[in-house]
Amino acid sequence: MDYANLLSQTVQQIKPSGIRKFFDLLENVQDVVALTVGQPDFATPWHIREAGIASLEQGKTYYTSNAGTIDLRRAIAEYLERRFALTYAPEKEIIVTVGGSEAIDLTMRALIEPGDEVIVPTPSFVCYGPLVEMCHGVPVYLETKAKDNFKLTADDLRAAITPKTKLLVLPFPNNPTGAIMTREDLEAIAAVLRGTNVLVLSDEIYAELTYGRRHVSIANIDGMAERTILASGFSKAYAMTGWRLGYIAAPAPLAKQMLKIHQFAVMCAPTTSQFAAIEAMRNGDEDIEYMAEEYNRRRRYIVKGLREIGLECFEPEGAFYVFPKIAGFGLGSDEFCERLLNEGKVAIVPGTAFGPGGEGFARISYAYSVKHITEALARMEKFIAGLR
Amino acid sequence: MDKILKMLEDDATLTPEQIALMCEKEVGEIRDLIKKYEADGVILGYKTIIDWDKTDREYVSALIELKVLPQRDRGFDKVAEKIYNYPEVQSVYLMSGSFDLAVFIEGKTMREVAYFVAQKLAPLEYIQATATHFILRKYKDKGVVYGNVEVDERGNII
Numbered sequence A: 001m002d003y004a005n006l007l008s009q010t011v012q013q014i015k016p017s018g019i020r021k022f023f024d025l026l027e028n029v030q031d032v033v034a035l036t037v038g039q040p041d042f043a044t045p046w047h048i049r050e051a052g053i054a055s056l057e058q059g060k061t062y063y064t065s066n067a068g069t070i071d072l073r074r075a076i077a078e079y080l081e082r083r084f085a086l087t088y089a090p091e092k093e094i095i096v097t098v099g100g101s102e103a104i105d106l107t108m109r110a111l112i113e114p115g116d117e118v119i120v121p122t123p124s125f126v127c128y129g130p131l132v133e134m135c136h137g138v139p140v141y142l143e144t145k146a147k148d149n150f151k152l153t154a155d156d157l158r159a160a161i162t163p164k165t166k167l168l169v170l171p172f173p174n175n176p177t178g179a180i181m182t183r184e185d186l187e188a189i190a191a192v193l194r195g196t197n198v199l200v201l202s203d204e205i206y207a208e209l210t211y212g213r214r215h216v217s218i219a220n221i222d223g224m225a226e227r228t229i230l231a232s233g234f235s236k237a238y239a240m241t242g243w244r245l246g247y248i249a250a251p252a253p254l255a256k257q258m259l260k261i262h263q264f265a266v267m268c269a270p271t272t273s274q275f276a277a278i279e280a281m282r283n284g285d286e287d288i289e290y291m292a293e294e295y296n297r298r299r300r301y302i303v304k305g306l307r308e309i310g311l312e313c314f315e316p317e318g319a320f321y322v323f324p325k326i327a328g329f330g331l332g333s334d335e336f337c338e339r340l341l342n343e344g345k346v347a348i349v350p351g352t353a354f355g356p357g358g359e360g361f362a363r364i365s366y367a368y369s370v371k372h373i374t375e376a377l378a379r380m381e382k383f384i385a386g387l388r
Numbered sequence B: 001m002d003k004i005l006k007m008l009e010d011d012a013t014l015t016p017e018q019i020a021l022m023c024e025k026e027v028g029e030i031r032d033l034i035k036k037y038e039a040d041g042v043i044l045g046y047k048t049i050i051d052w053d054k055t056d057r058e059y060v061s062a063l064i065e066l067k068v069l070p071q072r073d074r075g076f077d078k079v080a081e082k083i084y085n086y087p088e089v090q091s092v093y094l095m096s097g098s099f100d101l102a103v104f105i106e107g108k109t110m111r112e113v114a115y116f117v118a119q120k121l122a123p124l125e126y127i128q129a130t131a132t133h134f135i136l137r138k139y140k141d142k143g144v145v146y147g148n149v150e151v152d153e154r155g156n157i158i
Helices: A008-014 A019-027 A046-057 A072-086 A099-111 A128-134 A154-160 A183-193 A252-266 A273-284 A285-308 A335-343 A372-388 B001-008 B015-022 B029-039 B077-084 B110-121
Strands: A093-099 A117-122 A138-143 A165-170 A198-203 A228-233 A246-249 A362-365 B060-068 B089-094 B101-107 B127-135
Touching: A008 A128, A019 A335, A046 A273, A072 A093, A072 A246, A072 A273, A093 A099, A093 A252, A099 A128, A099 A165, A099 A228, A099 A246, A099 A252, A117 A128, A128 A138, A138 A154, A154 A183, A165 A183, A198 A246, A246 B077, A273 A285, A285 A372, A285 B015, A335 A362, A335 A372, A372 B015, B001 B015, B001 B029, B015 B029, B060 B110, B077 B089, B077 B101, B110 B127
Parallel strands: A117 A138, A117 A165, A165 A198, A198 A228
Antiparallel strands: A093 A246, A228 A246, B060 B101, B060 B127, B089 B101
């Protein structure tokens, strides 16, 4: 078979994530202390797991309605109101999805016409660009910089908008930098967007993991809710990555069209997960606080630790990553990380994996025990001393 | 400062330096605080949780329920004191309900434990009745689950 001709040209042209190669390397090195994982090290709180198990025991193994059970959509609406002062109608403005990832995919597919431009601030999570390309759109990568605390600035945004711009992705709190956007930062972005037709996909999967101040959604800013698609989920806040459950909150005319795609592509999100998620939304606030406090301790510990071994480190205010500067040793990020892996036996992710602006940096996850982090820091110190 | 106590309760190996970093405090402040907790008897000691079943040590443990006649003015304290002084005794609790003292005992063999109960505990003045329950398996103790060592199975998803 001539697969190359049979396969979609669009798909074939998508570059595979560079990080795969690095993870393959990682699997072949023994005794490595890894700080690479992008998911919580907690198990889902027991009462949430129990709710999932109970639903199975009661035989709730059917498809739900396409948008998700109305109970869960109501619980999500109440949650968004309670924790972020956002108002969405559960009947028409919320869709329960297969993780935050599907929420992002639905947004792209519902909005993008061939040639439409989508502004993607980087460094950021790897999925936005490829999903835009799948829709024959054009990702326009916009580098955020360490000197701006890796925030998206109004000036950079203004310069990037063209008549073809359809959508701005707002990936904050950010993976991999840990940057957040404050209300003032968002006001400045909103001022640029007002008077344009640019929509916003606000990826708020890390919204519950901010340190020192609460997350603010761009949908909270005057006049912005009508142009915002909020994508979020249960994975990070409730340590529910494997349940594959997320949601979209968006203006009804957008949600209505997205629901069609969701309906034909996946029917509905996993039913067991939906029942567990109701318990999470209704009785999980304390779990969130507990885990966020635990991450915060490790955040302080690792930031100070990295600075002490001589790595410049921007103060992350969200998610569970630090993004230290690893330039200055005469090595590119990929080479630094590869040598650190082979010689120092520590695995961290080169910043280049997260798009333009990542060179010179590396992502370190602190979703690990203090003991684990301490060992990694000791090894890194030794490795860096050898480079000097 | 209960937070620091909770951190130490969960992991006694944390150093004052580590705690200080995690709580954004000065190391000296944390050291002083721990010293004070120790002096005040808030922190009573530091121990290691060991799964003896994974070692060669001959070992058996039991929970003994005791019914005790309270003494005038001293209640159960005098009896409890007599009991906790035996090195075989790991824990003694005063309980509500159908018996009075719960005593956890460790010994090498069941025979040794049974002998201790019959010869040392039961004959004590004011003890009215004993019931011995051997512990067959520990599933969880002091918040720690016994059994397999946890392996990090999380997928490398960025």
